[in-house]
Amino acid sequence: MVKKRGLASRLKNLLRNRSSDPVFFEDMEEALIQGDLGPMTAAEIIADLKAGVARNNLKSSEEIFSELKSILHNSIMVNTLLPESGRLNIYLVMGVNGVGKTTTIAKLAAYFQRNTGSEKILLSAGDTFRAAAIEQLSHWGRELGLQVIKQSSGADPGAVIFDTISSAKAQGAEVILADTAGRLHNKSHLVRELAKIDKIICAKVEAGVYHRVLIIDATTGQNALRQAEIFREAIGVDSAILTKYDSTAKGGIVIPVCRTYQIPFSFLCTGEGLKDIAPFNKESYLDSLIEV
Numbered sequence: 001m002v003k004k005r006g007l008a009s010r011l012k013n014l015l016r017n018r019s020s021d022p023v024f025f026e027d028m029e030e031a032l033i034q035g036d037l038g039p040m041t042a043a044e045i046i047a048d049l050k051a052g053v054a055r056n057n058l059k060s061s062e063e064i065f066s067e068l069k070s071i072l073h074n075s076i077m078v079n080t081l082l083p084e085s086g087r088l089n090i091y092l093v094m095g096v097n098g099v100g101k102t103t104t105i106a107k108l109a110a111y112f113q114r115n116t117g118s119e120k121i122l123l124s125a126g127d128t129f130r131a132a133a134i135e136q137l138s139h140w141g142r143e144l145g146l147q148v149i150k151q152s153s154g155a156d157p158g159a160v161i162f163d164t165i166s167s168a169k170a171q172g173a174e175v176i177l178a179d180t181a182g183r184l185h186n187k188s189h190l191v192r193e194l195a196k197i198d199k200i201i202c203a204k205v206e207a208g209v210y211h212r213v214l215i216i217d218a219t220t221g222q223n224a225l226r227q228a229e230i231f232r233e234a235i236g237v238d239s240a241i242l243t244k245y246d247s248t249a250k251g252g253i254v255i256p257v258c259r260t261y262q263i264p265f266s267f268l269c270t271g272e273g274l275k276d277i278a279p280f281n282k283e284s285y286l287d288s289l290i291e292v
Contacts, residue, residue, distance in 0.1 A: 006249045007035035008290050011068075015061035025050060028068075032252070035289070036221050041256035045071055069286060075255050076282050077264035079239050081108075081211060083118055088168055088208035089175045090201055092126075092161075094194065094231050095215035096182040100243040102133055104215050104269060105177045106140035107277040111267075112175060113144070120171060124164035124178035125150035126157045126197065137179055143274075157181065158196045165204045184230065191234040198235040212238045214263065216253065218245045224253045228261050239266040242280070246270035251289055 010031040018024050025046050032042035045068075052058065052067045083089035091108065095101045105123060112118040123141050127133035131153035141148035149164040161178055168176050180197065183190055201210055214237045216224045231237055240263050245251055257263050265280040 007031060007252065010034070011065070011290055015065050018061060034250070036248075036250040036252035036256075038222050038225065038253075038256045041259055044259065045075070045255075069290065072255060072286055072290070073282055075259050076285065077258040077262065078280050078282055079264040079266050080279065081213065081239055081266040082116055083112060083175050084209050085116075085174070088165075088173065088205070090165070090205055090208055090210045091175070091177050091213050092180065092197065092201060092211070093178060093213050093215060094180050094182070094237075095217075096184045096227055097130075099182070099215045099217040099220070100269065101127070101182065101215050102136045102140070102179055103272065104241055104243055104267075104277070105137065105179055106144065107269060107274055108267070109140070109144055109146060109175075109177055110274040111277055118175050120168075120173040121146050121175040121177065122164055122168050122171075122173050123148045124161055124176055126160050126164075127179045127181045128153060128155045128157045128160060129181040129183060133179060133181075157193060158200050161197050162200050162204065165201070184227065187230060191230070194231070194234045212236055213266070214240045215243055216240050216257065217243050218251050218253060219248045221250065221253060222256075225256055225260060228257050228263060232261055232263065237261070237263050239264055241265065241267040241269065243269040254285065 014024060014027050014031060029042045029046045032045060033039055048071045049068055053064060058064050058067055093101050093105050109121050112121060123137055123146055125134045125137045125148055128151060134150050134153060138148050149160060149167055151160050164176055212235055214228060214231050240257060242254060242265060245268055254265055267277055268280050269277045
C-alpha cells in the first residue's frame with residue numbers, strides 16, 4: 001500500500017525533536033489536521049493521547065507513538081461485505097458524482113467472482129440522470145460477462161431497481177450491485193430519490209440481505225465528512241469504501257468518518273484496474289498512514 005509520507009514524516013520529526021509538552025501536542029494536532037483528520041477529530045485524539053500519556057506515565061517517543069497508534073487503531077471501524085450464499089444480496093452503492101461509484105461496482109463484482117464464487121450477479125443502472133453512467137456500467141457488464149438491468153436516460157431510478165430485483169428473483173441471482181445518482185448540488189431531490197429507492201428495496205428484499213454502501217473519494221478530504229452526513233441522514237449507511245487512496249498524499253479521512261458517524265469501512269481501492277480493490281485492513285491502512 002502507498003505510504004503517506006507527509007503525515008508519517010511530520011509525526012516522526014515531532015517525536016524525534018520533542019520540545020515542551022504543550023508545544024509538542026499542539027504541533028502534533030496540527031500534523032493530524034493536515035493529514036485529513038480534521039480539527040474536531042484531531043483535537044479529540046490529542047485529548048485522548050494526553051490522557052493516555054498521563055495515565056500510563058509515558059516518557060519515551062516510542063511509547064507516545066505507540067499510544068497514538070493504538071488510539072487511531074481503536075478509532076477505525078471495519079466490516080465485511082461478502083455476499084451470503086443462498087440469499088439475494090443487494091448492494092445499493094451511493095456517493096457524489098466523481099467518487100468512482102461505477103468503477104467500484106465493477107471492482108466489487110470482479111472481487112465477488114474471484115473470491116466468493118458468486119456467478120449470478122446483476123448490475124443495476126440506477127443512475128438514470130447521466131447517460132454516461134449507464135453506458136459505463138454497460139461497458140463493465142460486457143467486460144465481466146454480467147447482465148446489466150437498465151432503462152433509457154431520464155427514467156425513474158426506482159423502476160430500474162424494482163426491475164432488477166424482479167429479474168434477480170426470477171433468475172435465482174445471488175447479488176445485485178446497484179448504481180445511484182450523486183447530484184449533491186440538488187440535495188433535496190437526491191434525498192427524496194434515495195428514500196424512494198430504499199423503500200422499494202426494503203419492500204422487495206424479503207429474506208434477502210441489504211447493504212447501503214457509501215463510496216468515499218480519499219482525495220476529497222474533509223468534504224467527505226459532509227457527504228457521509230448527508231447520505232447517513234437520507235437512508236443510513238451500512239459500510240463505506242475508500243477509493244483513489246493512491247492519489248492522495250494524506251488519506252486520514254477514514255478516522256473522522258468512523259469516529260463522527262460510526263460508519264465502518266469494508267474495502268479500499270487503489271488504481272483503475274478491476275483487481276485494485278482489497279478488504280479494508282486496519283493494520284495495513286495505519287502503516288501506510290503513519291509509518292515511515
